[in-house]
Amino acid sequence: MRLLRLALLLAIAAPLAAQPPPGQIGSFLSTAGGPVAVYPVADGLASPWGLAFLPDGRMLVTEKPGHLRIVTTDGGVSAPVEGTPEVWARGQGGLLDVVLDPDFEDNGYVYLSYARPNPDGEGAASALGRGRFVDDRIEGFEAIFTSEPYMTSGGHFGSRIEFSDSGHLYLATGERFQFEPAQDLGNHLGTVVRLNPDGSVPSDNPFVGDASAEDEIWSFGHRNVQAMAFDKITGALYVAEMGPMGGDELNRVERGTNYGWPIVSWGMDYDGELIPDPPTRPDLEDAVHYWTPSIAPSGMAHYTGDVFPGWQGSYLIGSLVYRGIVRAVVGDDGLAEHEVFPIGVRIREVEQGPDGHVYLLTDEPDPEGRVLVLRSIETSMPEDG
Numbered sequence: 001m002r003l004l005r006l007a008l009l010l011a012i013a014a015p016l017a018a019q020p021p022p023g024q025i026g027s028f029l030s031t032a033g034g035p036v037a038v039y040p041v042a043d044g045l046a047s048p049w050g051l052a053f054l055p056d057g058r059m060l061v062t063e064k065p066g067h068l069r070i071v072t073t074d075g076g077v078s079a080p081v082e083g084t085p086e087v088w089a090r091g092q093g094g095l096l097d098v099v100l101d102p103d104f105e106d107n108g109y110v111y112l113s114y115a116r117p118n119p120d121g122e123g124a125a126s127a128l129g130r131g132r133f134v135d136d137r138i139e140g141f142e143a144i145f146t147s148e149p150y151m152t153s154g155g156h157f158g159s160r161i162e163f164s165d166s167g168h169l170y171l172a173t174g175e176r177f178q179f180e181p182a183q184d185l186g187n188h189l190g191t192v193v194r195l196n197p198d199g200s201v202p203s204d205n206p207f208v209g210d211a212s213a214e215d216e217i218w219s220f221g222h223r224n225v226q227a228m229a230f231d232k233i234t235g236a237l238y239v240a241e242m243g244p245m246g247g248d249e250l251n252r253v254e255r256g257t258n259y260g261w262p263i264v265s266w267g268m269d270y271d272g273e274l275i276p277d278p279p280t281r282p283d284l285e286d287a288v289h290y291w292t293p294s295i296a297p298s299g300m301a302h303y304t305g306d307v308f309p310g311w312q313g314s315y316l317i318g319s320l321v322y323r324g325i326v327r328a329v330v331g332d333d334g335l336a337e338h339e340v341f342p343i344g345v346r347i348r349e350v351e352q353g354p355d356g357h358v359y360l361l362t363d364e365p366d367p368e369g370r371v372l373v374l375r376s377i378e379t380s381m382p383e384d385g
Contacts, residue, residue: 038373039372045069052351053351062096062112064094096160111161125150127143130197149187156224157174158173160225161228175222223242229301238252240315243266250328295340300350303315318349324347343372345363
């Protein structure tokens with residue numbers, strides 16, 4: 001079975017890498033829900049990573065090298081927003097995700113995840129901070145959580161952020177390409193952490209009071225989570241995480257649960273070493289679905305808009321390898337529906353806009369990062385037909 005997975009990976013990698021560049025304005029994607037138009041919104045961005053909509057319809061977009069930009073739907077891109085934190089922009093580190101506080105219109109808080117430089121030496125840690133968005137700048141930014149430990153590795157920072165309906169703040173961290181620490185509750189590597197909005201620890205977190213565990217941990221045994229979203233109907237939290245060579249996973253995140261990395265995986269190590277399959281350890285949580293070959297998931301949205309009625313209830317997952325979007329519907333027994341549609345560029349982030357359209361951030365190897373929007377044919381055609 002492992003040799004078959006390796007053969008599939010090698011056979012599929014070449015045609016995926018050869019996907020054509022995105023089409024011109026008004027080009028169409030063929031999907032199970034019908035044709036969809038792809039439009040550029042803005043370009044000239046440097047490795048954009050996270051996107052959040054302001055109440056006035058403008059977008060906050062992070063750039064991994066360390067800038068936050070304001071992007072308008074007519075293509076305007078601002079100068080760097082003042083007041084953002086210093087970041088460790090190396091490897092996969094930098095300025096990463098951005099979300100607004102659920103009470104943003106009252107308190108103005110913007111949350112940023114980033115690779116925080118070690119103030120006492122080398123390396124960085126996955127961190128989360130917040131500041132108030134006032135007159136198009138960030139005021140009073142402060143770090144409210146810094147993962148343990150600081151490390152010199154430039155890989156696997158994770159760093160997606162989500163708020164639950166209950167107002168709790170979730171941050172996914174990577175295991176910094178260190179493997180075994182993802183099973184050690186004494187650090188935050190390879191975990192999903194759960195916080196109050198001010199960074200304090202909720203009293204009902206699963207490991208509060210355990211002297212051998214970090215209080216912030218909600219789940220552990222993850223590898224590198226760069227896609228996370230709540231089901232807007234059921235309230236369940238899902239992550240799509242990158243496996244090793246194959247074995248990317250879609251996981252339903254439960255309180256105090258161990259997801260098995262690196263003890264088990266549906267993939268294999270980059271050196272060809274076999275990793276036991278999840279069924280060999282029924283005491284560990286298996287994935288809702290896995291992908292071999294890898295899709296390299298980054299960015300995920302649970303779609304509930306009216307623009308694409310055939311997508312309602314779907315998870316739209318950005319794919320760095322497929323250079324497009326993976327659409328997945330989760331059923332009681334795993335994936336009930338699944339399709340992939342290529343766009344021709346690596347997709348780093350996926351967000352449902354307030355207008356019900358789907359907004360994407362593109363990533364290298366594009367010459368420059370862009371914001372794209374997916375529109376239905378009905379909203380893309382001229383009124384005179």
